[in-house]
Amino acid sequence: MVRGGRVLVRVLAVWLLTTGALNLLDELLTGFEMTSWWQPTVLALALGVLSAVVWPLILRVALPVAVFTLGVASYLVLGAALLLVSFAVPGVTIVNLSTAVGVAVVMSVVGALVSWLLGLDPDELFFRRAARRPGATAGCDDRPPGVVFLQVDGLGHDTLRRALRSGEMPVFSRWLAEGSHRLTHWNTDWSSQTGASVCGILHGDSSDILGFRWYEKDSDHVMACSNPEDAAEMERRASDGRGLLAVDGAGHGNLFTGDAPYVSLTMSAVPVLSGRGRRGRQHVVSGYGYFAYFASPVNTLRTLGGAVVEIVRELRASITQRQRNVFPRVHRGLWFPFVRAGTNVIARDVVVSAVIEDMFDGRAVVYADFLGYDEVSHYSGVERWDSLAVLRDIDQHIGRIHRATQLAPRRYHVVCLSDHGQTQGWAFADRFDESVEELVGRLCGAPDAARAASGRSEKGWQAGTVLAEASGRGFVANRLRARVERARAQEHAPHVPEDAGRVPRVAPGVVAVASGHMAMVSFTEHAGRVELETIEREFPDLLPGLVDHPGIGFVLVRSAEFGPVVLGRDGLHRLATGVVLGDDPLAAYGPHAVELVRRVDGFGNCADLMINSGFDPATGDAPPFEPHVGSHGGLGGAQSRGFLLHPVELPSPDGEILGSEQLHRVLRGWLAHLGHAIPDALRPVEGTS
Numbered sequence: 001m002v003r004g005g006r007v008l009v010r011v012l013a014v015w016l017l018t019t020g021a022l023n024l025l026d027e028l029l030t031g032f033e034m035t036s037w038w039q040p041t042v043l044a045l046a047l048g049v050l051s052a053v054v055w056p057l058i059l060r061v062a063l064p065v066a067v068f069t070l071g072v073a074s075y076l077v078l079g080a081a082l083l084l085v086s087f088a089v090p091g092v093t094i095v096n097l098s099t100a101v102g103v104a105v106v107m108s109v110v111g112a113l114v115s116w117l118l119g120l121d122p123d124e125l126f127f128r129r130a131a132r133r134p135g136a137t138a139g140c141d142d143r144p145p146g147v148v149f150l151q152v153d154g155l156g157h158d159t160l161r162r163a164l165r166s167g168e169m170p171v172f173s174r175w176l177a178e179g180s181h182r183l184t185h186w187n188t189d190w191s192s193q194t195g196a197s198v199c200g201i202l203h204g205d206s207s208d209i210l211g212f213r214w215y216e217k218d219s220d221h222v223m224a225c226s227n228p229e230d231a232a233e234m235e236r237r238a239s240d241g242r243g244l245l246a247v248d249g250a251g252h253g254n255l256f257t258g259d260a261p262y263v264s265l266t267m268s269a270v271p272v273l274s275g276r277g278r279r280g281r282q283h284v285v286s287g288y289g290y291f292a293y294f295a296s297p298v299n300t301l302r303t304l305g306g307a308v309v310e311i312v313r314e315l316r317a318s319i320t321q322r323q324r325n326v327f328p329r330v331h332r333g334l335w336f337p338f339v340r341a342g343t344n345v346i347a348r349d350v351v352v353s354a355v356i357e358d359m360f361d362g363r364a365v366v367y368a369d370f371l372g373y374d375e376v377s378h379y380s381g382v383e384r385w386d387s388l389a390v391l392r393d394i395d396q397h398i399g400r401i402h403r404a405t406q407l408a409p410r411r412y413h414v415v416c417l418s419d420h421g422q423t424q425g426w427a428f429a430d431r432f433d434e435s436v437e438e439l440v441g442r443l444c445g446a447p448d449a450a451r452a453a454s455g456r457s458e459k460g461w462q463a464g465t466v467l468a469e470a471s472g473r474g475f476v477a478n479r480l481r482a483r484v485e486r487a488r489a490q491e492h493a494p495h496v497p498e499d500a501g502r503v504p505r506v507a508p509g510v511v512a513v514a515s516g517h518m519a520m521v522s523f524t525e526h527a528g529r530v531e532l533e534t535i536e537r538e539f540p541d542l543l544p545g546l547v548d549h550p551g552i553g554f555v556l557v558r559s560a561e562f563g564p565v566v567l568g569r570d571g572l573h574r575l576a577t578g579v580v581l582g583d584d585p586l587a588a589y590g591p592h593a594v595e596l597v598r599r600v601d602g603f604g605n606c607a608d609l610m611i612n613s614g615f616d617p618a619t620g621d622a623p624p625f626e627p628h629v630g631s632h633g634g635l636g637g638a639q640s641r642g643f644l645l646h647p648v649e650l651p652s653p654d655g656e657i658l659g660s661e662q663l664h665r666v667l668r669g670w671l672a673h674l675g676h677a678i679p680d681a682l683r684p685v686e687g688t689s
Helices: 004-028 039-068 072-088 097-117 124-131 157-165 170-178 194-203 228-238 269-273 288-294 297-323 336-360 372-380 385-407 428-432 436-443 448-452 461-471 475-490 532-538 542-547 593-601 660-674
Strands: 032-034 092-094 146-152 181-187 213-216 221-224 249-252 262-264 365-370 412-417 510-515 518-523 552-559 563-567 571-574 580-582 609-613 641-647
Touching: 004 032, 004 039, 004 097, 032 039, 032 097, 039 072, 039 097, 072 092, 072 097, 092 097, 097 297, 146 336, 146 385, 146 660, 157 170, 157 181, 157 641, 170 181, 170 385, 170 641, 194 228, 194 365, 194 660, 213 510, 213 518, 221 228, 228 269, 249 336, 262 336, 297 336, 297 385, 336 365, 336 372, 336 385, 365 385, 372 385, 385 412, 412 660, 428 436, 436 510, 436 518, 436 542, 518 532, 532 542, 532 552, 542 552, 542 563, 542 609, 552 593, 563 593, 593 609, 641 660
Parallel strands: 146 365, 146 412, 249 262, 249 365
Antiparallel strands: 032 092, 181 641, 213 221, 412 641, 510 518, 518 609, 552 563, 552 609, 563 571, 571 580
16 A cells, blocks of 8 residues: 655655755756755745646647657656746746756656655555545445456466566466466467457457468458558457447557457557548547556656666667577567567556556456567567566566556456467578578469569578478378379469569469468469369469478368368378378377367468468477567467466366457456446447448
């Protein structure tokens, strides 16, 4: 609980130290002058009032400016206000706006320094203000307990257990040791990535989401979860208006809204809020999370300072990996340090502040995503010290949210979960010196000039030749080649002209899209699903070359004769009948692989070829099709096992949880168990009847 005495000490200490700092600035700062002993005391008091009272009122109007400048504009406004105050205090001279801004920044540093010296949580004053709200006392609210769902993006069940053993997540460890929470796992869909998982979790429907990005023939368009318009369209397809957050819910940092009326940092809501959306949502409230955070200039200073520290951490981690020759590793890029600072500090701090504000407003259910671990582990590795350090920070902030539940106007349960795990491996393009898109293009007969345009060198052709010769040819590839030779005897493959589609082709009439550990191939000259027999006739080298490649685990294709067939190097699996010839290509991918692959085969937009990367059960490694170290998006290893950490008051799931849609039913069941209202009628969505 917040102790009022410490808060009073803080206020007095800030006032006294601010007065002293103003005297020091009077001596050191050109353009700032005071002539009497009482002026620093009055000016310090005025600055405190400006920061605590005037700035939050101004922010109601100037919020967009503060958001788009990450709060830097708050110091411009405070500086301008301080400049005006100087005119009203006799004997105080501030010559210009830049000098006033400098004084405001120094005063914020003093406030942050006092809080640190007194050991006060930066949220303490915010908690106290919320505790004084009407009804914000323990035990006085008769509403059902609220639920806060906190998603640690990309943290697999196995990695979490390792972090618990090594002490990286003390808040989680304490919950488990005290018996307040239970830890279990859930199995993702074949597409083990945030788009499919979160859409299934929040809306109860993850169908037709093939990956984080995929190609759709009818529109000649690559759908991408990171594109706001595409994310809005995905949600339009999945939402029936009864999402997990539909009843007085809030969502922060997510890809989709879950039909929440209150959102921030939510990808699918961007077109809706800007008036370009097609979902027809009404009364979407956004931005209040930003206000709660940027209302304090000290928060801005702390966030910017934290961002600088995070950039330094990233540079240190990248240099350390190169010095120690850590393997596998990837080029982390010039801009990644800034991306890391954005996800690990700026977005995280805003999300935490918004969640706390939601609880103090008594929202029924909140869902927030912490993205930092997923971003860092892509480039650093799944269980390396750099990634685990991010988990420590996330664990600390989850502890802050849990602490805030003690002052909320209603009781809250905190549930933590992940959308998927990650599997580590040597990036496909680095290992084999060509990307999976280039491989598909080469096997489909793309000219050398087209392959060279991709920007990858051919310096590794000797290593690729050695790998091919050493691995030999599997019996499935031999059978495919035999079928092709028989077909060649009957007719020649027709010429496929170059098409002029908006999406780049890896070969004439061929589109290939990579998404983590999955790749999808579509043949644009044919409508609908292209069957195996047609692919063999028009691109005779493609299927044999794919299944015989050491970096590819299996390929899903539809056969006119046998229906859906999964091809591997040394065997095949006919999904319609369960017949397996040779070694089952799905055997290494877990007990649910057959069911999950069969489900995707039934999607209306399933690609002509669905390719999953190879996986080595002995080492747990798999080569991602994107330039990552830790990756996900397909089957193979820890990427398919997310975690679920829930209070013991909530009933444990019955059996294993298979897929995000089933996880949605579990979470929905918990809300019903607690007495939450469940929407029982569809809300109208534009474009539907």
